Amino acid sequence: MDLETFHYDNKIVRNFAWATTIWGIVGMLVGLIIATQLFYPKLNLGIPYTTFSRLRPLHTNAVIFAFVGNGIFMGVYYSLQRLCKARMFSDILSKIHFWGWQLIIVSAAVTFPLGITTGKEYAELEWPIDIAIAVVWIIFGIQLFGTIIKRRERHMYVSIWFYIATFVAITLLHVVNSIELPVSFLKSYPVYAGVQDALVQWWYGHNAVAFFLTTPYLGLMYYYLPKAANRPIFSYRLSIIHFWSLIFIYIWAGPHHLLYSALPDWAQSVGTVFSLMLLAPSWGGMLNGLLTLRGAWDKVRDDVVLKFMVVAVTAYGMATFEGPMLSIKSINALSHFTDWTIAHVHVGALGWNGFLTFSVLYWLIPKIYNTELYSKRLANAHFWLGFIGILVWVIPMYFAGITQSLMWKEFSPDGFLAYPNFLQTVIQIVPMYIIRAVGGLLFFTGVCMMFYNLVRTMLAGTLIAEEKAEAPALPKIYTDPKETTHRWLERKPVQFIFFTFIAVLIGGAVEMIPTFMIKSNIPTIESVKPYTPLELEGRDIYVAEGCYNCHSQMIRPFRSETERYGEYSKAGEFVYDHPFQWGSKRTGPDLARIGGKYPDAWHFDHMISPEKMSPGSIMPPYPWLAEDTYDINDMPAKIRAMTTLGVPYPKDYDKQCIKDMVIQAEKIVANLKESKISVTGDKEIIALIAYLQRMGTDIKVNSQTGN
Amino acid sequence: MIKETLQSLVGVEIYPIISLIIFFVVFIMVVLWALMLDKDVIAEMENIPLDNDMTYGDSIDV
Numbered sequence: 001m002d003l004e005t006f007h008y009d010n011k012i013v014r015n016f017a018w019a020t021t022i023w024g025i026v027g028m029l030v031g032l033i034i035a036t037q038l039f040y041p042k043l044n045l046g047i048p049y050t051t052f053s054r055l056r057p058l059h060t061n062a063v064i065f066a067f068v069g070n071g072i073f074m075g076v077y078y079s080l081q082r083l084c085k086a087r088m089f090s091d092i093l094s095k096i097h098f099w100g101w102q103l104i105i106v107s108a109a110v111t112f113p114l115g116i117t118t119g120k121e122y123a124e125l126e127w128p129i130d131i132a133i134a135v136v137w138i139i140f141g142i143q144l145f146g147t148i149i150k151r152r153e154r155h156m157y158v159s160i161w162f163y164i165a166t167f168v169a170i171t172l173l174h175v176v177n178s179i180e181l182p183v184s185f186l187k188s189y190p191v192y193a194g195v196q197d198a199l200v201q202w203w204y205g206h207n208a209v210a211f212f213l214t215t216p217y218l219g220l221m222y223y224y225l226p227k228a229a230n231r232p233i234f235s236y237r238l239s240i241i242h243f244w245s246l247i248f249i250y251i252w253a254g255p256h257h258l259l260y261s262a263l264p265d266w267a268q269s270v271g272t273v274f275s276l277m278l279l280a281p282s283w284g285g286m287l288n289g290l291l292t293l294r295g296a297w298d299k300v301r302d303d304v305v306l307k308f309m310v311v312a313v314t315a316y317g318m319a320t321f322e323g324p325m326l327s328i329k330s331i332n333a334l335s336h337f338t339d340w341t342i343a344h345v346h347v348g349a350l351g352w353n354g355f356l357t358f359s360v361l362y363w364l365i366p367k368i369y370n371t372e373l374y375s376k377r378l379a380n381a382h383f384w385l386g387f388i389g390i391l392v393w394v395i396p397m398y399f400a401g402i403t404q405s406l407m408w409k410e411f412s413p414d415g416f417l418a419y420p421n422f423l424q425t426v427i428q429i430v431p432m433y434i435i436r437a438v439g440g441l442l443f444f445t446g447v448c449m450m451f452y453n454l455v456r457t458m459l460a461g462t463l464i465a466e467e468k469a470e471a472p473a474l475p476k477i478y479t480d481p482k483e484t485t486h487r488w489l490e491r492k493p494v495q496f497i498f499f500t501f502i503a504v505l506i507g508g509a510v511e512m513i514p515t516f517m518i519k520s521n522i523p524t525i526e527s528v529k530p531y532t533p534l535e536l537e538g539r540d541i542y543v544a545e546g547c548y549n550c551h552s553q554m555i556r557p558f559r560s561e562t563e564r565y566g567e568y569s570k571a572g573e574f575v576y577d578h579p580f581q582w583g584s585k586r587t588g589p590d591l592a593r594i595g596g597k598y599p600d601a602w603h604f605d606h607m608i609s610p611e612k613m614s615p616g617s618i619m620p621p622y623p624w625l626a627e628d629t630y631d632i633n634d635m636p637a638k639i640r641a642m643t644t645l646g647v648p649y650p651k652d653y654d655k656q657c658i659k660d661m662v663i664q665a666e667k668i669v670a671n672l673k674e675s676k677i678s679v680t681g682d683k684e685i686i687a688l689i690a691y692l693q694r695m696g697t698d699i700k701v702n703s704q705t706g707n
Numbered sequence: 708m709i710k711e712t713l714q715s716l717v718g719v720e721i722y723p724i725i726s727l728i729i730f731f732v733v734f735i736m737v738v739l740w741a742l743m744l745d746k747d748v749i750a751e752m753e754n755i756p757l758d759n760d761m762t763y764g765d766s767i768d769v
Binding site: 232241 | 729730733734737738740741742744749751752753754755756757
């Protein structure tokens, strides 16, 4: 058979490696800054652009989509070419993919500090950027499938399956979750509202973790771990089971035990047994990785790449064990809204994604530069700093989460809340925040050392931009009468994609159909009315400032919560909330019933200086709200958009909304004047106060009129 | 909240049951598949990442 000569493109791999490292440093630095702000709010320097609530989405998005995203592309572009024995499909598309993705990241880094956000966690980017993401992602898909189709290796190795599943699922998740109605160039409202929006958003959130942070990295693990250990994966059979059960479980069985319980007993029992069984594929994957090193553990002692990999795979096992545990109702009641969740995701982010990325970088850069790593000692030091950093990071956060949750729930013998002031529970855990930041600093220092190490390695070698390779062309027709169906599937990428897509789609459909049935099934509450224009404007400011990063709007039906916050939240209260703002973390108290709790003047003073109103508060001041003005002329377009989305404003309300807005603003201005606060009605704070005072009051009105 | 809302839907319990059954069937099929795979094929597959590799010190031919 004739050997064909071709070249692997290493330059694009190198570019993605640079992007991974640099964005990693940026994302982690932002993380370190906001972690410090949690005990030293002044670090925001008193300006909006560096305030926690605006930077936190920047941190999460930078780490997920910039650091891990580029890490995925780096790892895929290197391994896919080798596994397919083919150059990437198109050099031009490689470049467009690379620069397009970096441009998206830069636009995120600009828009988030400016307060341009959709307010949906991990999907905060506004609609033009969402479209750009879809385009660049599709280009990645073309590259992926184009390369697979022109491959010279008959079989598709298991890593490629994980890459395919990643592409298919993320496409679906991103598109469905990002359906939004543009109001202006950088403002949109999601078409879903309230409960439905929450369901779609967390279907996305859950599966984005699965298909952006897990499956692509498992693909990397299945390639780079055997490479680094120079031995095949422990069990290829197990990897097949791992793959198929994982994509099925994640996209559909995963969220289920969170969602339903109106199930027949037999199904519940089977479901429970199955949920436990489902730990098997995750742990099967972890063991598959670790057992690859059986009989070679002496190598781990000497090889820093393997060290990083062992910790990464172990962290994967820990996080996937903890995840199902956190979905058990009684544990969730304790963990939800606390730092426990934050600890959980950082075991995954720092340990699994972080350490696996570092191992790939340490392995890959010397390889494509045809040299050896500049300093093994430095890499070893990075390993230990990172490892200790993770421990110092997560342990205090577990402690903080559990402590705070128990304090929220504690009652005195007389039946009152033991800690009625939310702030008491915050002050209690501030020392933990300080220790966590130290852990972050250790981890971050390690990454900076890696950066130096890699740069020195690059300087010592020369990039083999075009790496020569030879392989026979794939004969067009190949039939083996003995072949099994799965082998047939492995040879046929198109069919494989099709089946993966079907698997993901059925899973999605089974989960999403009830979601779309919901709209007509949410019990409507007579007294719940659409927001007034001023309240709507205030809500947009609430979203833009990122209040949801620290405040939930969801009172759970526990006595400890109804005592503290008031009547528990009802589904029907959120029907006009585009987007929903339930939040996922209570660094501050829940706000679902904040309306009417304090006078307008209290809110004004509290926004200007939270510390003055609540000594010890770690909330940053928002003085610019009293200086910046909202754009009243945007309101008719917003009202029209809301009407399109089904919010029942009166006919032609867009024509008179400005008038109503001014009237309501003047009322608040007059209220404030009584407390000797003088501010004009066009300031952002006026709209925000209007929204805060409205929140959760519809039901109170109901109970009054109902009597 | 999400759970209560979903409970209120008529006939919603059919969806998790469908998914449970499909998943169960597929899972069993995959396990059988994996177990029945030919040994030689497995050996061929698991060695894909390892062959044709350039290692440090090889002559570079561009």
